[in-house]
Amino acid sequence: MKETSNKYLISALLLGLAFHGSSIFFTLETTYDALIHLFFADHYANSWFEPWNYEWYTGFTVQSYPPLVHQSIGLLSMVGGLKFGMFSVALIAIVLFITGTYRFSLLMTGNKTVSGYACLLAVFSSSFVETLHIFGQLPSIVGVSVLMHALPEIYLWLKTGKKWYLATSLSLIAVTVTSHHVTPIFGMVFFIFPLIGMVIMDVSREQVNTMKEVTFKIFLNTFFKLFKRIVSFGMLSLVLIIGCIFPYWLNSKANPITQVPIPHGSRDNFLEITSSGLVFFLIPWGILLILLPYIFYRYYSKRYLFFGLSVTICTILGTGGTTPVPLKMLGETAFNILTLDRFTLWASILSIPLMGEFAYRFVEGDLKTLIQTKLGAVYHRIIGGILAGLAVFMVIFTMSLNYFRPSQPQKIKMLPIVNFLNQDDHDKWRFLTLGFGDQMAWLSAQTDAMTVDGNYHSARRLPELTTRPIERLENSKFKGVAGIGSLQQFLTTPEKYNLKYIFSNDKFYDPILYFCGWQRLRQLENGIMVWERLNIPPVSAILPKEDVAKWLKIHWGIIPFLTVLIAFVLNIQMLFVLALKTRVKPKPDFLKFPIAYTKFNRNVLRITHLWSLILAIIVFYGIYLFYLKNESQISPENAIVAYYDALDFKEFEKAHSLIDPNSNIPIAQYMLEISVTDGLLSSYAKMDAIETEITALNDSTVSAKVTSQWITPLEKIEKVDYKSLSKIKGKWFLQPDDLNNDLPPDQLYSDNVTKYFNQGRRRITTEATHHEDILKQPVLEVIQAKLVQFDGSYAIIGEVQNIDNVPADVILKGTLYNDDNKQLATYNAKYHVKHKLMPKESSSFRINFEGIAWSKTQDSIPDTFNPDEFTPVEFEEQPTKFNLQVAGNVSGSDLYKNVVLSDVNIKDCMLNGNLFNSGIQEITIPQLLITYYDNDQNMVWVDHMFVKAGVRQQRKQHFEYPIIIDGDVKIINDDMKNIFVNGLPNEDISDKIVPNRIKNHTNAELQPIDHLDFSGIKIEINTYIGSPN
C-alpha cells in the first residue's frame, strides 16, 4: 500500500508554526510562567549538575521541578542565549503538540482525514493558545504532547503484545515524566486508563461480530487475557515515573509543601468571580462548549465509554469552586495545592479528536447531508460561518487578552539594574524587587545577585513566606492582608536576610519603605527607583545549603536527556524505516476500527441546537448584566462607583466626565484641583471597598453617603464623603466638591539649608575596605529607654539623640530577655522613630515585638487587611530585661525638617491642630509621633499617626488625633545598662560627650492634657517627601 502524506497534517504544521511561531515573540515573555522556566534554564546553563540555587528564597533546590524543558533551554542557550533557547523549545513544543494531536486523533477515530481535521483545529484550539500564549506553561505542553505521542504505542502494545511497542511507549512516558511531573500521574488516570478500557473493548469486539454483542462477561474475560500486558505496562511506567525523576520525589519527601495555600483563580467560584471564569473556563473550552452534547454523546458510546468518564471528571474538576464537587472529590489538601485549570486543559485535549470528527462530518460528512436535507444548504453555510467565526473570535480574543488586560507591568529594561548590581560590590547583598511581576525571574536569570524573594512558591523556605498565601513579596500589594504584612517584616528587619537594595517599579510601596527606615539612592535610567538601607552586613561568603548525594546530582543531570535520546532512537528510527520504505509497515491495529460516518443522529443535532440556544441566552444575559454593572451613569450608585474607580485608577478625564456639566468646570481646572492634592490617601491608596447609601430627594436629585475603604501601604483608611448627584437627560452626574482656598502670601520663596554629600569611595579601587574611604559612624546617645507593657504587648520605648556633628540614619534593635537571661524576642523599630536625625536632634522611639504574623493558625488571618495591625510575638516566659543596639550611619537624604505645629486645641480627648509647611518641599505624608508622660513626667508610651493628606509648601493642613483613653502602662524595666551605640556602651559615650546633660530638659514644654493617667504629651513630626526636588 502506498503511503501518502496527510495534507491536513502538513498544512496544520505549517500553519501552526507560522501562526504560533511568529506570535510567541510578542506573547511568551509576558506570560506568567515562561520567565520562571527561563530562570531555571539559566541555572542549568551555569551549573548543570549542582541542584542548589542560592539566588531565590535564601536558597532552594531546582530538584523541585522536572528538569527536561529547563535543561533543553539551558543547552540551547549555549548557542544563542537564553531567549533563543526558550523560543526554540517553544517551537519544538508547537510541533510536538500538533503531531501529538494528530496521532491521538488517529488512534481514537482510525480515520486519517478526521485526524487531519482534528490537528488542524488543534492549532487554533483556545486552550492551547491560552496555555502557550497567556500562561506560558512550556513543560506542561511538552508533557501532554509527548503523552499523546505515547498513546498509540501503548494501544499497540496492549493490543498486539509486541515488545517493541512496549519499549517505544515506555520511552515516551519517560520523556513525559522528565518534562512535567503532574501530566503523567494524572495522564495515567485520564488518558491511559480509558485507553486501556478502549483496547479491551476492541479486543472483545474482535471476538464477536458487532459492538452490541460485547457483553460485560466478554469484556471481563478479555481484561483477564490482557491483564499481564496491562500490569506489566503499568508497573514499568510506575517505575519510570518514580525512577526518571527520583531526586524530585526524594526532595518532595524531604521538603513537603507545608505552606498556606496560595489562592488561585482556578479555585474560585466562576459565577462570582467572572474574570476567573473567563480565563479558566470559558477560554479553554472556547468553541468546544457548543460541541459539548456531541462530545458527550460520542464519548459515551460503548467503545469510548471510559473516555466519556474521564472527560466528565475532567470537566467537573475544571469548574473549580463553582460547585462543591471538585473540593469533595480531591479533598482539602489536593484541592488547595493543584491548580484546577489543568483539568479543563485535559478535557479540551481529550475532546480534540471529536472536534475533528464533528468538523469532518459537518464539512463533508453525514452531518452536512442531514442539515442540508433537513434545513437547507444556506442554513448549513450560515452555521458553518458562525462556527468558524466564533472559533476565530476565540483565538483573537485569547491572543489579545494580554494586550487589553496586561497581566504584567510594562517590560522593564534590565540592563541598568544588572549594571547596578555588578557595580561597587552591590551583589554582595541581597536585593528585592517591587512591582516587577514575573519579570523578576528574568532579572534573576541575568544576574548572580541574590534576592530574598522568588517566583517558584513551592520552593519557599522562610517561615515569613510559607505562612502567607502570597506567591511573591514583589506583588504583595495585590495580596492585601498577608502581602503587605509579610513585606513589612522583611523591610523592618532586613539585616536578618542581608537585604540592602530594593528596586521599586511601583510608587505605592514608597511610604512603607521610607517609614521602615529605607532611603532613596537614585533612579536608574530605566525609571526604577533604588532604595537602600544602611547598616546591613553583606551576605556571608559561605552559605548554608542542603546537599544531596552525588549520584542524585548525576542522575538529575543525565537521565532527562538520556530519556530523550532513547525515545529519539526508538521512535525516529521508525520514521526512517518508513521513509526509506525498507520494510513494509503493517497497518496499525487501531486503524481497524473506523466508524462509518453515514448517519448522523438527529437527536444529537436537536440537542446541540437547543444547547447552543441556551448558551446564547446565557451569553447575552451575561453581557446585559455586565452592561448594567458597568454603564456608569445608569444609576446614582453606578455613577459614584465609576467616579471613585476613575479616581482610584487616576483616570481623571473619565472622572471629570462624571461631574455635572452645568457646573462649568473645564477639565484643565479640574485637573488643577485634583493635582494639588497629594498625600497618603490621594497618592498611595488603593480602593478596597465602596459602599453608598442613597437618599433620594426627587427623581433627579439624590444625596449619597459614600463610605470607602482604602488600603495604603501604611494603614487602612475609611473615608466617608457626602456627595450630591443630579440626573440630566437620563444620566447621573456628581456635583463638584469645594476647594481649599488657602493662598500663601508670597509668590517666590527662598530657603537656606545645610546639605550633605557622602561621596562613598574617593578612590576608584576595588579594595574592599580602604580605611580612608570609610566615614566615622555618627555618635548617638540613648537618653532614656524602658521596657513597658501596654495593652497586653511588650515594647521598648525611649528617646535617642544624635549628639554628633553630622546627620545620622538611626537603626534601633531591641532584644528581650527573661530573668534567666534567655533571649525571647528581637525586633527593630519600625514606624515609631524618626529614622533620620540632624545633629543634636532627638526622637522618641518605640520597638514593637512582632511575631511571624498569623503563623499559629491559618484561620486567624483577618479577612480584610489592616497594614497597621501587627501580631505581637507570644511570649512563653515573662520578659524582664532588654538590650538595645543603636547604630548610626551618616546619611544626607530625607532631612526635611521644615514642618511646624502651628495650632493646637484639645477638647474631649481629641487633639486638633494644624501643620504648617514652612519649607520649599511638598510634604506627602506627615507623621506625628506622640509621646505620653505620666503624672511624674516620666515618658511611658509612644504613639503615632499618619496624617492622611499632604501639606503643600507654605500651607496649612488640619489634623485630628484621638488621645489614648486607657493609659494603664506598666513599666517593667528602666535599667539603661545594656544599651550600646555603634557597639560601644551608651553610658561611656554619654559621659564623654555630654557629661553635663540637662536631664528632662524640655519637660517644661510638654503639652498638658487633662487625663487620668497622663500629665502631658510631646508631639514630634516626621515627614515623607514623595518627590524631592
Next chain:
Amino acid sequence: MQIKRTYLLLLGLMLLSSFAVVQHTKVVSTEIKLVSTETEFEVGQPIVLRFSTSRNVPLDLYCSNSYGSTVISSSLKNNTLEFVIPENITKKIGAINWTLLDETKSLSGKLHVLPKPEVVSMETYIGPPSIEAGGKDYTTLVVIPTDSLDNPVPTNTLVDAKFQFLDSEEGFDIFTKNLIAYRNIYSKRPSGRMLVSSESIGINSKEYTINVMPSIPTDFKISATRPHDYADGNQVTTFWTTIIKDEYNNVVSDGTFVTFFIKNKKGHMLKTTGTTIDGIANSKIIHPDFADKWSVKAYVDGMSESNSISISYKQVIKDFDVEFSEHNRLIEIGPLQSFMDQMIPDGLHIKLKIYQKNTLINTLTKTSFNGYTSFKLKPAIYQNDDYNFSIETAGLSKEFKSIKLW
C-alpha cells in the same frame, strides 16, 4: 601447662624488644649534633642549619615562625646535614623555632631574625577622622615604618610626627615600640582642620586630615521678625537665634537642630524647628488667625537653651455678617475684612457647628475666598427641622438659635 609456657615466652619477648628500642634511640641521639652556632640573623640573610651525623640518612626539619610552619628536607654532604631555611621564613623578622624530625625529636632550637634599620615604606593609620574640640577628645596616629621586606623596623626607631593646626605647626619625636609608633593627638580648644604627617629615616608619609568639630552648644538668645503684628493667619513670623557657640567659642556645626517651643494664651504648646547655618538657626511659623500672645523659648535638647521672648498678635477681624437664604439652607458669611478694611487673604478657616436639639451633630470647615464663604446644607443630610448654628472664625464666634430648615 602449655599455655603458661606460651605466656612466659611472649612476656620474655616483649621485655627483650623494649630493650632493643631503648638501645637504638640512645645510639641515634648521640649520632647527630648541631654544628651551626649563630642564632641571630639580620632579616633577608640566608640561614643554613648544619648538623653532623654519622649515619647516611637524610632527615627533615620542622620549623615555624609567626607566618606558619613548614617541613624542610635536608641535603647530606660528608656526614653533614644541611638545612636551608626558605626565603619566605628568613624574610620575616621574629623567632624561628625548629625541631629536627628524627625518631626522638630531641634536637630543637630557636633562631632570631632581626629587623634592618632602614625604612622603605610607612603604614599609617589615624582614627577617628573627626574629634571634638576642647582638649578631651583625641585621635590616635599609628605609624608602622617597614623595611624593604615589609618588616617592622627595630624598636626605638625614631618617627617624627608632624601636625598643622590653624597657625601652629608642631613636630613630635616618637619611637617605635612593639613594632609600632603611636601617639594620641588631643584636640585643642578651637575647632578646625588638622593635617597630620609623619617621617622616619628620610621617608615621609602622605597627608592625613583630622576634623576637629565644635563641642556641644551653650546658651544663646533668640529674636523674632515679622511683616506686621496682626493675626491674619497668612503672614509668616521668623524666629532667629544669635550665633550659637560651644564653650570654647567655636560656632556650632552647620545643621545643628534647634527647637522653638511656643506657649500660646490658652496654654497650648506650638512648635517649630530650625537648623543652624554659621551658628544661626531660623525657623518660621504662620501667624495665628486670632489675637494671641506667645511666649517663645528655644532649646538644643539636653544641652542648651535660649532666653524666653514674648510676642503678641492683634486681632484683625472685628466682626462679620451672616446671611441665611434658600430655605435657610445657604449660609453666607462675609465680608471678612482685615486691619485696613481690605478683604482678608484667601484661606481663612471658618467653622460651622451644627446643633440639633442642643447636640453637636457636625462641624463643617471651609476657607474664605475673596473675603466671603458660604455653606450649603444638603437636604439629604440635614432634614427639615430646627437647628442651632455656631460660626467661628478668627477667634470670634456667633450663635444662631432655632433656625428652621425646610
